[in-house]
Amino acid sequence: MEEWFDAKLQKNEMIEPKDWMPDNYRKHLIRQISQHAHSEIIGMLPEGNWITRAPSLRAKIVLMAKVQDEGGHGLYLYTAAETLGTSREEVLDALHTGKAKYSSIFNYPTLTWADIGMVGWLVDGAAIMNQVMLQRTSYGPYSRAMVRICKEESFHQRQGYESVCHLAFGTPEQKAMAQDALNRWWWPTLMMFGPTDDKSPNSAQAIKWKIKRESNDQLRQRFVNQTVSQAEYLGLTIPDPDLKWNEERQAYDFGTPNWDEFAAVVAGNGPCNKERLAARVKAHNEGEWVRAAATAYALKKNEVMSAA
Amino acid sequence: MNKQEALFSYTLRLADNGLILSQRLAAWTGHGPFLEEDLALTNIALDILGQAKSLLEYAGQVEGKGRSEDDLAFLRGEREFYNTQLVEQPNGDYAKTIARQYFVDVFDFHFYTALANSKDETLAGIAAKSIKEITYHVRHSGSWMLRFGGGTEESKQRLQDAVNDLWRYTGEQFEMNEVDALLIKEGIAVDMTAVKAAWDKQVINILNEASITTPLVAVMQTGSRQGKHTEHLGYILAEMQYLPRVIPGAKW
Ligand SMILES: [Fe+2]
Ligand SMILES: [Fe+2]
Ligand SMILES: [Fe+2]
Numbered sequence: 001m002e003e004w005f006d007a008k009l010q011k012n013e014m015i016e017p018k019d020w021m022p023d024n025y026r027k028h029l030i031r032q033i034s035q036h037a038h039s040e041i042i043g044m045l046p047e048g049n050w051i052t053r054a055p056s057l058r059a060k061i062v063l064m065a066k067v068q069d070e071g072g073h074g075l076y077l078y079t080a081a082e083t084l085g086t087s088r089e090e091v092l093d094a095l096h097t098g099k100a101k102y103s104s105i106f107n108y109p110t111l112t113w114a115d116i117g118m119v120g121w122l123v124d125g126a127a128i129m130n131q132v133m134l135q136r137t138s139y140g141p142y143s144r145a146m147v148r149i150c151k152e153e154s155f156h157q158r159q160g161y162e163s164v165c166h167l168a169f170g171t172p173e174q175k176a177m178a179q180d181a182l183n184r185w186w187w188p189t190l191m192m193f194g195p196t197d198d199k200s201p202n203s204a205q206a207i208k209w210k211i212k213r214e215s216n217d218q219l220r221q222r223f224v225n226q227t228v229s230q231a232e233y234l235g236l237t238i239p240d241p242d243l244k245w246n247e248e249r250q251a252y253d254f255g256t257p258n259w260d261e262f263a264a265v266v267a268g269n270g271p272c273n274k275e276r277l278a279a280r281v282k283a284h285n286e287g288e289w290v291r292a293a294a295t296a297y298a299l300k301k302n303e304v305m306s307a308a
Numbered sequence: 309m310n311k312q313e314a315l316f317s318y319t320l321r322l323a324d325n326g327l328i329l330s331q332r333l334a335a336w337t338g339h340g341p342f343l344e345e346d347l348a349l350t351n352i353a354l355d356i357l358g359q360a361k362s363l364l365e366y367a368g369q370v371e372g373k374g375r376s377e378d379d380l381a382f383l384r385g386e387r388e389f390y391n392t393q394l395v396e397q398p399n400g401d402y403a404k405t406i407a408r409q410y411f412v413d414v415f416d417f418h419f420y421t422a423l424a425n426s427k428d429e430t431l432a433g434i435a436a437k438s439i440k441e442i443t444y445h446v447r448h449s450g451s452w453m454l455r456f457g458g459g460t461e462e463s464k465q466r467l468q469d470a471v472n473d474l475w476r477y478t479g480e481q482f483e484m485n486e487v488d489a490l491l492i493k494e495g496i497a498v499d500m501t502a503v504k505a506a507w508d509k510q511v512i513n514i515l516n517e518a519s520i521t522t523p524l525v526a527v528m529q530t531g532s533r534q535g536k537h538t539e540h541l542g543y544i545l546a547e548m549q550y551l552p553r554v555i556p557g558a559k560w
Contacts, residue, residue: 041338041343044337044338045338048337048338048339051334051335051337052331052334052335052547052548053547053548053550053551054551054560055382055551055552055558055560056378056382056552056560057357057360057361057364057377057378057381058361058560059560060334060357061354061357061358061361064334064337064350064353064354064357065354067337067338067350068337068347068350068351068354071338071343071346071347071350072347074343075343075344075347078343113551113560163560166559166560170558170559171555171557171558173555173558174555174558279338279339282339283338283339283340283341286341286401286402287340287341287342287345287402289460289462289463289466290341290342290345290402290463291341291342292459292460292462292463293455293456293459293460293462293463294455294459295459296458296459296460296463297454297455297458297459300458
C-alpha cells in the first residue's frame with residue numbers, strides 16, 4: 001500500500017478520498033486544511049470590522065463581497081476536510097477551544113480604512129503565493145478547492161491594490177494613512193510564510209508528501225521581489241532599512257522579521273487573539289438556538305411527510 | 309411641489325430604505341448563526357445595497373444639482389433621510405432580524421412588482437431588475453419565519469417577541485403624502501392601498517402558519533416621510549458617514 005501511495009506521488013498523480021493513504025498524511029492534511037478554513041473564517045473579522053464604515057458605496061459593496069468570498073473559501077475547505085473523515089462540529093470545536101491554529105496575521109487589528117486596502121494588497125497577495133502552489137498539492141479535493149479559491153484571491157489582491165492606489169494618489173491625509181498602514185502590515189505579512197526553513201520541521205515532510213511544493217523562504221523571497229516595485233509605483237516606503245537589490249542573486253535582500261513577536265502571536269498573545277476567538281465563540285453560541293430551531297423544524301416536517 | 313421635486317423625494321425614500329437596511333444587515337457578516345446562513349444574509353444585504361445605489365444615482369440625476377450617489381449617502385443629515393423607522397431598528401437576535409426582513413421583503417415584493425409598470429422608465433427598470441432578487445429574499449426570510457414558529461419553544465417565543473416589538477413600525481410603509489398623490493396622477497408612483505392589502509394577507513397568513521399571534525397595535529409609529537426618525541438613525545449615520553466627513557472631497 002505504502003509503495004502504491006509513494007508511486008502515485010512520484011508520478012504526480014492526485015490522491016483521492018477513497019484511496020489508501022498513510023495515517024500521518026491524513027492527519028497532516030486534516031490539520032492543514034482545517035487551519036486554512038479557520039483562517040478564512042477568522043479573516044472575515046478584521047475586514048468585516050470596516051464594512052459599516054466603508055467610505056463609498058462602491059467600496060462597501062466590494063468589501064462585503066470580499067468578506068463573503070472568504071466565508072465561501074472557508075466553506076469549500078471545511079467540505080474538503082470532511083472528505084478525510086472529520087466533521088464540521090469536530091473542527092469547529094477545535095477552533096473554539098483554542099486547540100486549532102489559524103493564520104496569525106488576523107490577530108492584528110484593522111485600525112484605519114487604509115488597513116483594508118493593505119490587507120487585500122499584502123495579505124491576500126502573500127496568501128496567493130502559498131495558494132498557487134497548493135493548486136498542485138497532492139490531495140485531490142484540497143487541490144480543486146484551491147483552484148477555485150485562487151481565482152477569487154487574485155481578484156481580492158487587485159481590488160486591495162486599487163484601494164491603496166486611491167489613498168496613495170489621494171489627499172495628503174490619505175497618503176499618510178496608507179504609509180502608516182504599510183508600516184504596520186509589512187512585517188506581519190512577511191511572517192505569514194512561516195518560520196525560516198531551518199526552523200520549520202513540518203515543512204520538509206509536507207514537501208516530501210507533495211502537499212507543499214516550495215519552502216517558506218522561497219515563497220517569502222518571491223513575495224518581496226514582487227511587492228517592492230508595486231510600493232515604488234505607489235510612492236510608499238517599505239519599512240525595512242536593509243531592503244536592497246542584490247545583483248548577484250537577482251533578488252532583494254531584506255531584514256529579519258521579529259520572530260519573538262511571531263512566537264508571541266502564535267502562542268495567543270497577539271493584539272487581537274482573544275477578541276477574534278471570542279467573536280467566533282459568541283457567534284456560534286448565539287447561533288445555537290437558531291440551529292436547534294432549524295433541526296427541530298426539519299424533523300417535524302419529516303414526521304408529517306411520512307405520516308401522510 | 310413640482311413633478312421633479314416629487315420624483316426626487318420618492319426615489320430618495322426608496323433608496324434610503326435599502327441603504328439603511330443593508331447597513332444593518334451588513335453588521336451580521338462574519339457573525340451569523342452558522343456559515344451558510346452568514347453567506348446567505350450577506351448576499352441579501354448586497355442585493356439590497358446594489359438596488360439602493362442605483363436608486364441614489366437616479367435621485368441625484370433627477371435632482372440635477374450634481375450630487376452623486378455617495379454625496380447623497382454620506383453627506384445628508386438625519387432629518388434629510390426618508391427611510392422607514394422599521395429598517396433602522398436594531399438587529400437584535402436573529403428572530404428580530406428575520407422578522408424585520410420578512411416585513412420589508414413582503415412589502416418590497418408587492419411594491420416593486422407594481423413599480424415595474426411605472427411610467428418612469430428608470431424606476432420601472434430598477435424595479436423589474438430587483439424582482440428576481442426580492443423573490444428569493446421573501447423565500448429566505450419566510451422559511452425562517454416558519455422554522456422559528458414551528459421549531460422549538462424558545463425560537464417561537466423569540467419570534468413572537470420580535471413581531472410584538474416591530475409591529476408598530478410596519479404601518480409607515482404604506483403611508484402616502486402629496487408626493488405620492490402627484491406621482492400617482494402621472495402614472496409613476498404605486499398606490500399603496502393595494503400593496504397594503506396584499507401585504508396584510510400574506511403576512512397574517514404566515515404568522516398563522518407559524519402559530520404566532522398577530523399583535524393588536526392601536527397606534528402605528530409615523531414620521532419618516534417628514535424625515536423624523538427613531539434615535540437609532542443618528543448612530544447609524546455617525547458610523548456610516550464619518551470617514552468622508554473627516555477627509556472632505558477625497559476619492560476612495
Ligand atoms: Fe480566502
Ligand atoms: Fe484570504
Ligand atoms: Fe481573499
